[in-house]
Amino acid sequence: MNDIRQTQPTILYVDDEELAGKYFARAVDADYEVLLARSSDEAIAVLQQDSARIAVLVTDFRMPGRDGGDLLRQVAQEYPHIVRILVTAYADVDVLLQTVNTGEVFRILEKPLRPVSVRETLQMAIERYRERAIQNQRLMAIDETLAFLAHELNTPLAAIALNASSIENRGDVEHDSPQEIIGAARSMRESAQYCIAVVSSFWRSVHNGHRKLAEGDARSEITAHGLISALLDTYPFAAAQRSWVQVEINGDFPVVTQPNCVALVLSSLLSNALRAVADVPSPSVRFTVTADPGPRIRICDNGPGIPPEIKARLLTDPITTHAKSGGNGLGLILCDRVMQSCGGGLQIESTSGVGTTVLLDFPPIKGQTHRSY
Incomplete structure (x- = not known):
């Protein structure tokens, strides 16, 4: 803006x-x-x-x-x-x-x-133009947010529907394996919890942003560390998943543009990472925040990695390895679109058998100095 x-x-x-x-x-x-x-x-x-x-x-x-x-x-x-x-x-x-x-x-x-009249009129016209431009940017941000929110809710809801349909179509459930029914029920519960967490995380980021703007306190800006902390406070971790996640802050920075959209990006990437490390012996997901040489959030997992032929298409094609759980392959595409609309970008680094790293790059903030920890 x-x-x-x-x-x-x-x-x-x-x-x-x-x-x-x-x-x-x-x-x-x-x-x-x-x-x-x-x-x-x-x-x-x-x-x-x-x-x-x-x-x-x-x-x-x-x-x-x-x-x-x-x-x-x-x-x-x-x-x-x-x-x-x-x-x-x-x-x-x-x-x-x-x-x-x-x-x-x-x-x-x-x-x-008359030159004076012309300049006065043009000044008013430019102010009107800028108001319209800012309003259009806000509408675009709302569109991006709603598209992302719809995707993040539709994916787990699709998983709930698939599991419910599977149970319903079995006919005589008395002869089904209890473990299969328990597993389907667990998947439905976790998907429902994730929907609740997405809405909670979105509401919290918007609410906090409005409150801090109303207070007019520059020290109360929304930061990368703050968004990650809010996510970890509201995410529906199952069993020991929370212990898999570590956060390292090498230099915090304010998230000025569309922090509510960035919160959804972080939620989506955390969900992907947790799913990737679910079956490894010592699961690990690490968030690293750095401000120098540029504002960046790095999300690393030690999962099985992404095959090169899939990685090459992740940000361009709706490709997914989680179709059975309701995935449609649009998540990373939307993440990348949101980061680009923020003036930044998204990169994926992955090695089969080693893990995956997602880099979120943010535009530099003029006049801002980062906080060291």
């Missing part, structure tokens, strides 16, 4: 009078990048090439061919992120009311343009 405020805004100015365009550019070019177009059609051609970086459209109303009102309507429909300003020298009340009432224009500037 910081990049939204640091990038120099780009303005597209549309006027059939060449001198008017040059006058506008000279008036504001110290603060904005200005692109010029001489007609509505030329403006659309510019937008087709550079719409992603254009924040504000300023267009004259009276132009040969398609007028500014027609251009505003098309831009409102095809490029809704762009804030639109109308320039006119005519007191056409009906036209002005129509453009304002239909939401096609943010502000109206009257000719001749």
